[in-house]
Amino acid sequence: MQQKASGGNPSPSARPAAGERTGRRESIYPHRSVRALPMSSVRLTAGVGLALLITVWSVWNAVPIMETHSQVAAAIAGWAGLPINGWTPIGIFPGLEPASGPQLAIPSFQEVSEGARLALVFSIIALLLLAQRFSLFRNVANFLIVILIASAVANAVFDNFRLQSTAFGQIWLRQEMLVWLILPWVLILLFVIPQPSVWRGLGWVVFLQAYGFFFSALRMVFVLGVLHYTGLLFMPPLWFLLGTLSDLLFILFFYSLAIHRSSGDLWGVRETWQSHF
Amino acid sequence: MAIPLLVAVSYGVIAFTVVFLLLFAIRHYLLGYSRLRISRPKDSMELVGFHMPRVTVLIPMHNEERVAGDILQALVDSDYDWEKLEVIPINDRSDDKTQAIIDSFAKRYPFIQPLHRTGGQSGKPAALVEACARATGEILVLFDADYVPGRAVIKMLVAPFADPEIGASMGRVVPHNIGDSLLSGLLSLERSAGYQGVQQSRFNLGFTAQFGGTVGAVRASALESVGGWNPQSLTEDTDLTFALLLNGWKTAYVNRAECYEEVPRSWLVRRRQLSRWVTGHTECLHNYWPDLMRSQFLTAWEKVDALFLLAMYWTAPVLVLGWIASLLLFFTPEAHQTPWLPVALAFLGYQLFANQATFLEIGVASMLDGTRIRSLLLPLNLLNFFANTGAICNALRKFYWNRFWGSGGDGWYKTHRTRGSSGSGGFQGAAAGSPVATRSARGLYHARTQGD
């Protein structure tokens, strides 16, 4: 008969006073049903403080941040071989100095090549196949197919369904700027307050804020490139996949890493799990 | 005129979506944090083994030859006093070897009292109604046929009944077939968040836990006082939770009473399971919310919590409504002139679409459970999120359509078992050397019955 320590009863873990004699083990590792990670005011204060700092700094430096974003995007566009004709000032938010928007030709539906239209058809077929093969992906695939078809119809029917690259840059920057303002608060809720290490948590927040900035520039250039070569046909699904969904994706990716790391750390640290008496 | 109206309505829908889902997101955050910080969970583990009333175990079965032997053997191995134990396997018109397996156990162990059903209404709730009439236990313990309870689970489930206010208790289900498919791996994360996170947290905050109908126990007198199982309900467990609550009974959650279950490995099975849950749950919402609001046994916070619980499946169509509104805005060039468009999209993206709060619960549960490798699957859970959203919307559409036109809804659908089928490898969940693993692994069990 196999027996285990009574999981519901974490043994005491009182820390000895300085100079007091100690035994080799202070406690039994508690069963998972009774584990806990007590909230710490240090983590809460540090997290809120950092989020506030980043938000205030971002609001204060909104224009330079957006300018830098445009410069980074310009550099990436250069490496990607996109024929950007220059950057023109665009108003992002009322009351703020304008930032720069890219000037890149986006063809209308009538101007796009046959290749782009074929790509649309192939994309739909590919999505159908994916939906058949991976049932878990079916809903996303179906949704993408619907908006691809809707996009094709809107492009074909409405002549005024046009978008300049500067206007696209404007929408993108407005959205991402809002994301960067919300991001630190979401990050402290996931990476600082509920994690055992406050310093690592703060490190994650700073790193992910920067990562979000560069990832946004990269995505924007990719979407601009696709728009340049295929018009607005793919814009709705790209907006869906590479807009805020991608912001969520990178947060989830790094959150899973943080959880993985914390789980490993906590496994060996009995004291962290337990309250003292 | 039409276009500005469309834009205005779309903004209105997005605003509603944001507020509605933000409330749920806040709830998720509060429950996640609350679970993480519980240093002394409400539990009755210290009373385990000291409260030993007569117990009847009910196991509804329909064509369960793949799993029937495992659960019956596990119950034989249980450390509950056989003198106070009665096991009723309910064979509901099986046409495979289920009856033979049950009878072979009943022959050897007198506390196993099979009920072979050949007529009457089909489905689990109806089977339970018939079995309860024969049960002699003060406490009725329920397991699904594919579950494999550990040796001490019955004692743990029964201990909370020392409290006269407890009408039902609920244990934790742990998927054993985590590697059967990506879906089963992702569902194991969801289950972990649901039990380790939400159930424990809600119970500790003084809210009633949700009775799950499996790995649970119910006081026979409490069940009788609310009129027994509702055979019309697709989720008789949720129905019972709220029927008990309205009569002043509470449901306890026992986080330590862990039991293996088999989660769906294919999306088709999962979609049907989800559809049944959504229909039954939403039915309960419509049946119980007026009485819940008027109840004099519940505090204001308990009422709010109950409403959130009952309305949880509404989040999916509200979310989709938000997506549709944002798409309409996207395809309306007039809307692009206003700076509110990205504001709306960003908020929608963050508060609703993202709905990261549910991922926080998964993260919290993974940390507490120490499931390191599986926690890395989190980004792929986005697929599960989309798949669930679609399935829930579809189920709700059917439910309201049937309700509106008065046509019959979905029937009771039995979740397909894959244990023992080729490729799934049988049940090997117990630790190596554990007596249950040795005695009830499918291969050994079959070797024994063949010998019989």
Place this chain on the structure above:
Amino acid sequence: MTFLLFALLFCAIYYLHFSLAHRAWRQIRGRQSAELDMGYVRLEDYFGQSFRSKMANWVRTLPRATNSTTGLRVFDKGGERIFVAGAAQYPAGRREREILVIEGDFSCGRDCEFERELMVKGNCTIGEDTHLQALAVDGTLHIGYSVRVRRWVDAVKHLTMNEDVKVMSRVTSRTSIELHPGAQAQSLFAPEVFTEGRHENELQIEMAPPVVVQLPHLDNRTAPANGYDPAKLFSMGGNTYLYNGDLHLSAPLHLRAAFVVRGNFSCPKESLLEGDLKAHGSITIGAASVIKGNLVAGGDMTLKPNTYFQGLLHAGGALRLTRGVRGLREGLPVAAYAGGVMTVESNVVVNGKLASAQRVVAVSTPVAWLEAARGPAAQA
């Protein structure tokens, strides 16, 4: 072409966000969860039993160290050693760094220190102010004043915990545990757990109350009396009743059903509780009462002198078992649990378990208490 390469690079970067998930999935594919211990059963004296069984295995299988002599066998166990000796007496102030197994009787003087586990196969006496890691004894065990045990204590025969002994985890005995004032532990389990003074005469309590409140009393047209208001009573079904509010009875109670009080509850002396009782707040049971069901309190619980309980006690807050309380029943041990501190006065006998999320502490019955209990005005 350049953009095509960039697009491929972009897709690769995008995939990186799923790469670890993909890798994790490949690692778990085809595997089954082994996270549950299906054979787990709860044993109150698990620590002692487990240690004895491990020790027997180690002594049988581990290599013997070269410095073993006839009187002392030494086994190497990884980074630590096991000393096995016959009967022994340690002088005061001795410090032992190794696991010690004594095959006869053992005693130690005051102020010793055992950094690792101690196992004694005979009788054992631990000198005052000694510090131990954990202790398993097959005979009787006498723990001296102010001894500290960082983990558990388990004895087969009678176990005495003297004044101010502190055991940070569980104390178990297969025979009995005797607690002296100031002794404390997280939980105590034995066929008989008692505090000092159990052989003294029981306190004399006046008998025969004039009025008895019978619950459930279902006629809600009756006027409130003796602190009980029938209008606040609701049936939950199943012979269980809910009382919406505080219930402080001024006449002895005869409870014949399961009862839930959404508030605080108290009843006077010589009440008879045949059904289970729960109060969301505190519970105070009057002296010389008989409790046949279980008692559950969301807050504190007090059992006044000479109360006799036959079921389980579960208090969310502090629990006080006053002088003369008895807990026993036929066939199954009783148990009392407190989320807060459990205080056990003199002359308390419980056949079963006393446990607390914080600590169970034995105290002397305060003189004031004794006087109050003897006085005619303190019967409630």
